[in-house]
Amino acid sequence: MNRGIRIGLAAALGVAVIVGGLWAGRHLLSRGSGSAARSESPAGGSDSGARALVEQGERLGAEGNWTEAREVYEKAVESAVDGRQAAQAQAGLGQANIRLLFSGTATPDSIVYEIKRGDTLYGISRKYGTTVELLRAANGISGDVIQVGQRLKITKADFNVLVDKSQNTLTLKNGEEVLKVYRCSTGEGGITPVGEFRIKTRLVDPPWYSPEGVIPPGDPRNQLGSRWLGFDVPGYGIHGTIDPDSVGKPVTRGCVRLTNADVEELFALLPADTRVAIVE
Missing domain, CATH: 2.40.440.10 (L,D-transpeptidase catalytic domain-like)
Known part of the structure; x- marks a missing residue:
């Protein structure tokens, strides 16, 4: 399952949303129907392999290593052939994605911005199309006070x-x-x-x-x-x-x-x- 494919796997349901279809594990369903048109499992995919990767991701997450956890969960999503394991893998990947966004860890969509005189969190959020809440969370800021020369992580994502x-x-x-x-x-x-x-x-x-x-x-x-x-x-x-x-x-x-x-x-x-x- 390519990361760029338009899917959204519902962890609670074990179902993935595609524009025009649903994924249940590796099976493509027509939206609104209960019948499955079976597709081939990806090479090397296995329930036990995905389960081991999910467990590895959980350990990495518990250690706070969300960058590596994210990579492991992506592999788990790719290798899962069972709907339940795919749901667990996608849920773990979702958690890792959110933890990284709310952390100071650099991501492909983030930049570092140096505070200039006259800057405010609100003004920066408007300039870069983000929110004050995300700026605070990603940079460990509890209020609105920022200092000239302070460096901020800013996420420029197309949410x-x-x-x-x-x-x-x-x-x-x-x-x-x-x-x-x-x-x-x-x-x-x-x-x-x-x-x-x-x-x-x-x-x-x-x-x-x-x-x-x-x-x-x-x-x-x-x-x-x-x-x-x-x-x-x-x-x-x-x-x-x-x-x-x-x-x-x-x-x-x-x-x-x-x-x-x-x-x-x-x-x-x-x-x-x-x-x-x-x-x-």
């Missing part, structure tokens, strides 16, 4: 999102490369709109403008959870939840719902104007 309604998965990508796949909830009865959207608003602890009125942040009735990434279509966006057990089911009023931990992770990565594609 974009693919939401698959049929699988209730959200795939985070850098260009066409899959970084991580999340379980999500979409609209009950398929009411989540399909098409391409842009993130327009980013809110921490958002109020919920419910049919019963405005529900403030912190109110146990506020269904938006801890973050809101609003689309350029009013009333729709990606948000957290007060009911994490509902994630993975088509139960929302049209928005895309994640656990609070997952939406906080995405919020730190996705600046305004990020592309979001939603497919049936």
Whole structure:
């Protein structure tokens, strides 16, 4: 499975999303069908080999060596022939990708920027199309104070999102490369709109403008959870939840719902104007 192929393997489901198809382990399925058109396994692929690589990746991750862990998980994804092992490998690869983004480790998409007089984290984030949250995380900054001459890691990635309604998965990508796949909830009865959207608003602890009125942040009735990434279509966006057990089911009023931990992770990565594609 080439890293550049447009796939997103849902760890919780053991399924991978392709534009126009699904991967279940090594088998290509037509989207929306339960039948498999079997394809040949890659040369040298084996369940036991993938399992050993996943275990090696887990050890490297536990040691904090996420660069090597990522390489091992990539090999595990390539060699897996069993859907469950492929899911575990892709989940490990997703974790490694996120850990590297939030660390000071250089990546192919990162640069080093030296702080100049008059710079602010917000201004730098706007200039380079990133977020203040990612700048803080990758550079160990807890507030907004930066010093002239300080060197910052800046990630210049082409983050974009693919939401698959049929699988209730959200795939985070850098260009066409899959970084991580999340379980999500979409609209009950398929009411989540399909098409391409842009993130327009980013809110921490958002109020919920419910049919019963405005529900403030912190109110146990506020269904938006801890973050809101609003689309350029009013009333729709990606948000957290007060009911994490509902994630993975088509139960929302049209928005895309994640656990609070997952939406906080995405919020730190996705600046305004990020592309979001939603497919049936």
